[in-house]
Amino acid sequence: MISTFFRRDRLLLWGGMLLVGILLPRFSSSGLMISLLCQIGIMMIFALSYNVLLGQTGLLSFGHAIYYGAGAFATMHLLNAIGKEGSVVHVALLPLGGGVAALLLGILLGWVTTKKAGTTFAMISLGIGEMVAASSLMFPVVFGGEAGVSGNRVIDKIGLFGVTFGPQVQVYYLIVAWVFVAAMGMFALTQTPLGRMANAVRDNPERAEFVGYNTQWVRYIMLVLSGFFAGIAGGLTALTYEIVTAETLNAYTSGAVLLMTFVGGIGFFYGPMIGAILIVIMQILVGGITHAWQLYFGLLFLFMVLRAPGGFASLIAIQRRLYAAGLFGRVAPWYLVSGIPGALMLVGLIGLIEMTYAALSDEEGEGAIATIKLLGEDYALNTFGPWLAAAAVTLAGYALLQLANRRLFREWNGALATLQGDND
Amino acid sequence: MSNLEFILVTLLNGVTYGLLLFMLSSGLTLIFSMMGVLNFAHASFYMLGAYFAYQISTWVGFWPGLLVAPLLVGAIGALVERYGLRAAHRYGHVAELLFTFGLAFFMEEIVHLIWGRNSVDYRIPDELDGTLFTLFSTDFPIYKGFMMGISVAMLVALYVMLTRTRVGLIIQAALTKPDMVEALGHNVPRIFMLVFGGGSALAGLAGVIGGNAFVTEPGMAAAVGSIVFVVVVVGGLGSLGGAFVASILLGCIQTFSIAMTVSLSDIFALVGISLDKTPSISRLTITQLAPILPYLLMVAILIFRPRGLMGARES
Numbered sequence: 001m002i003s004t005f006f007r008r009d010r011l012l013l014w015g016g017m018l019l020v021g022i023l024l025p026r027f028s029s030s031g032l033m034i035s036l037l038c039q040i041g042i043m044m045i046f047a048l049s050y051n052v053l054l055g056q057t058g059l060l061s062f063g064h065a066i067y068y069g070a071g072a073f074a075t076m077h078l079l080n081a082i083g084k085e086g087s088v089v090h091v092a093l094l095p096l097g098g099g100v101a102a103l104l105l106g107i108l109l110g111w112v113t114t115k116k117a118g119t120t121f122a123m124i125s126l127g128i129g130e131m132v133a134a135s136s137l138m139f140p141v142v143f144g145g146e147a148g149v150s151g152n153r154v155i156d157k158i159g160l161f162g163v164t165f166g167p168q169v170q171v172y173y174l175i176v177a178w179v180f181v182a183a184m185g186m187f188a189l190t191q192t193p194l195g196r197m198a199n200a201v202r203d204n205p206e207r208a209e210f211v212g213y214n215t216q217w218v219r220y221i222m223l224v225l226s227g228f229f230a231g232i233a234g235g236l237t238a239l240t241y242e243i244v245t246a247e248t249l250n251a252y253t254s255g256a257v258l259l260m261t262f263v264g265g266i267g268f269f270y271g272p273m274i275g276a277i278l279i280v281i282m283q284i285l286v287g288g289i290t291h292a293w294q295l296y297f298g299l300l301f302l303f304m305v306l307r308a309p310g311g312f313a314s315l316i317a318i319q320r321r322l323y324a325a326g327l328f329g330r331v332a333p334w335y336l337v338s339g340i341p342g343a344l345m346l347v348g349l350i351g352l353i354e355m356t357y358a359a360l361s362d363e364e365g366e367g368a369i370a371t372i373k374l375l376g377e378d379y380a381l382n383t384f385g386p387w388l389a390a391a392a393v394t395l396a397g398y399a400l401l402q403l404a405n406r407r408l409f410r411e412w413n414g415a416l417a418t419l420q421g422d423n424d
Numbered sequence: 425m426s427n428l429e430f431i432l433v434t435l436l437n438g439v440t441y442g443l444l445l446f447m448l449s450s451g452l453t454l455i456f457s458m459m460g461v462l463n464f465a466h467a468s469f470y471m472l473g474a475y476f477a478y479q480i481s482t483w484v485g486f487w488p489g490l491l492v493a494p495l496l497v498g499a500i501g502a503l504v505e506r507y508g509l510r511a512a513h514r515y516g517h518v519a520e521l522l523f524t525f526g527l528a529f530f531m532e533e534i535v536h537l538i539w540g541r542n543s544v545d546y547r548i549p550d551e552l553d554g555t556l557f558t559l560f561s562t563d564f565p566i567y568k569g570f571m572m573g574i575s576v577a578m579l580v581a582l583y584v585m586l587t588r589t590r591v592g593l594i595i596q597a598a599l600t601k602p603d604m605v606e607a608l609g610h611n612v613p614r615i616f617m618l619v620f621g622g623g624s625a626l627a628g629l630a631g632v633i634g635g636n637a638f639v640t641e642p643g644m645a646a647a648v649g650s651i652v653f654v655v656v657v658v659g660g661l662g663s664l665g666g667a668f669v670a671s672i673l674l675g676c677i678q679t680f681s682i683a684m685t686v687s688l689s690d691i692f693a694l695v696g697i698s699l700d701k702t703p704s705i706s707r708l709t710i711t712q713l714a715p716i717l718p719y720l721l722m723v724a725i726l727i728f729r730p731r732g733l734m735g736a737r738e739s
Contacts, residue, residue: 058518060518060521060522062525112723112726112727115726115730116730118517119460119462119517119521119661120657120661120730122462122521123462123653123656123657124657124722124723124726126650126653127650127653127654127657127719127722127723128719128723130650130719131716131719131720131723134715134716134719135715135716138708138712138713138716251646251650255525255529258522258525259526259529262522292533292537294529294533294536295530295533295534295536295537297529298526298529298530298533299530301526301529301530302508302523302526302527302530305512305515305519305522305523305526306508306511306512306523309512309515309519353537356537356538357537360537360538360540
């Protein structure tokens with residue numbers, strides 16, 4: 001196990017990623033950029049912890065946010081408890097406390113939820129998640145009611161080597177360190193006998209049981225460990241935003257982490273990280289431009305489920321295999337050929353959605369004519385012109401895409417056939 | 425208000441709500457037992473039904489909407505099955521589950537897009553606004569009676585359809601032995617599509633009559649969705665009878681718990697234990713506990729009777 005972990009290419013990859021994480025704020029240190037990077041880091045840990053359940057053990061959970069929320073609330077209360085007594089070192093280690101709190105919650109609730117796998121687990125996790133979320137508003141002492149619990153992460157004004165966690169960028173480096181440690185931990189978990197057993201339980205529970213393993217125990221331990229890492233992510237949110245509300249443990253957060261992990265790809269260790277990067281960027285950057293970002297997100301998710309259920313990671317993996325076999329050059333030009341009408345269709349579709357939003361959200365009051373701005377020109381939406389244009393662009397893009405895809409799929413299938421032929 | 429009156433009135437309200445829940449859970453259970461898919465978007469069809477009925481009622485009134493909205497929702501459901509779920513089916517059950525989950529997310533966004541984020545003014549028609557009868561001193565509204573009537577009529581129709589007609593018999597056969605039914609020359613995928621559409625239409629109908637009794641807003645799908653899941657788990661996955669019992673049970677639990685203002689310490693006082701009044705937990709009233717009671721019931725059922733009240737199998 002040690003030797004697989006310290007293989008040279010892996011060391012290079014991990015070291016490279018750590019370096020990128022450290023160097024990123026050098027390129028752009030604007031407030032938006034730093035908070036974007038912080039959020040990405042937190043979500044990477046959260047999504048990776050979710051994949052310990054979904055990808056590794058085959059447990060589809062609709063209530064993973066309760067562990068994230070438990071970590072966040074525990075960290076916040078710990079932060080307030082150490083108050084003026086603590087030091088910077090204590091603050092840096094607080095997410096570990098969040099992780100332990102989530103671990104304890106996992107030990108308590110996991111026993112009920114992991115009795116069954118499959119659909120039953122999905123439903124029970126949903127029910128337990130709803131139960132915890134509903135009870136969070138019942139105990140304002142612990143959860144702070146509607147306002148949430150807030151705190152101050154700067155408890156040591158002088159700090160160690162000037163680190164007080166006052167500036168956001170210092171918290172960012174703390175997050176980088178935790179992402180690195182947590183990701184290493186979760187990767188190591190995939191290499192342990194327990195991690196392998198989890199795969200067996202996912203793929204064939206009967207046989208795993210027959211070999212002599214208790215499948216419920218394997219699911220239970222994996223859930224507890226996954227909860228632990230989710231708790232660390234929650235603890236980092238508490239430190240980053242200095243406020244924790246009941247929203248951190250509700251169904252919406254549970255849904256978001258599921259979508260993120262799935263879009264990234266559950267079959268690969270790095271998949272959830274890609275998903276976290278993508279979704280947070282969408283959430284913050286696209287969400288800053290349009291109200292419709294969740295609609296786009298829903299469309300992307302449905303598209304991925306129906307067309308690429310392996311997520312972005314699997315798409316990347318296929319390209320890598322093609323490249324390694326020297327077949328990438330055969331397919332690449334056709335990507336471009338398909339990409340142009342694809343982009344055309346997307347532009348038309350976005351236009352239609354944005355126009356519908358503009359036309360229906362009459363915030364300016366009754367009677368005002370909704371308009372849409374394109375390249376500095378205002379177009380009134382009470383005429384057919386813009387609608388027809390957008391619809392025409394969409395349809396033309398769609399038709400051309402079908403045409404181009406025919407060729408792409410032929411090349412693609414040919415390349416895949418050669419690839420498989422080589423392997424035989 | 426006397427105790428007897430309180431119990432009778434709350435029971436009536438509970439049964440009305442329970443019957444509405446059954447309209448939702450019956451479709452969900454049929455779809456689950458036939459295709460093995462837990463349809464996360466089921467409550468979204470309920471929401472669509474309410475919004476369609478609202479839109480139709482602003483144009484031509486409530487009564488056409490009562491008929492047209494469920495049919496529209498059913499048609500959308502059938503299309504979703506034909507062009508979405510069937511494609512996701514190739515990748516296994518997790519993909520199907522995720523597809524319906526994404527669909528629920530998507531439909532909520534569509535509702536945001538078309539009708540906005542606030543609740544819409546979907547009202548009870550004037551003909552049904554009034555008092556049906558007075559029990560002691562409490563008025564029982566006509567609309568509640570109307571909801572009960574529609575639900576019971578639907579229940580009877582569903583029962584007759586499943587047990588007395590040819591289509592119903594084929595559906596029942598396809599529940600357990602789809603391969604055999606297919607071998608006998610029936611088009612099983614089309615039956616799946618019909619059942620999915622029918623289940624969606626039932627959910628839509630529940631939305632039409634429930635949307636104006638409660639409130640029509642984008643959050644209504646999520647609010648009722650998790651309760652319907654509890655119903656299905658408590659009743660036993662795949663059991664229509666179980667879903668019925670669990671619906672009525674949960675309807676009554678929810679209505680009673682919302683109406684009761686006794687606190688935990690009062691209950692313990694009844695049996696002679698006096699609790700310390702200082703911790704906030706002993707001052708919690710049943711009303712405050714109401715949102716978590718269904719889930720507590722579900723957890724208890726899962727621990728003591730994992731296959732549910734009337735479920736036949738354990739998975």
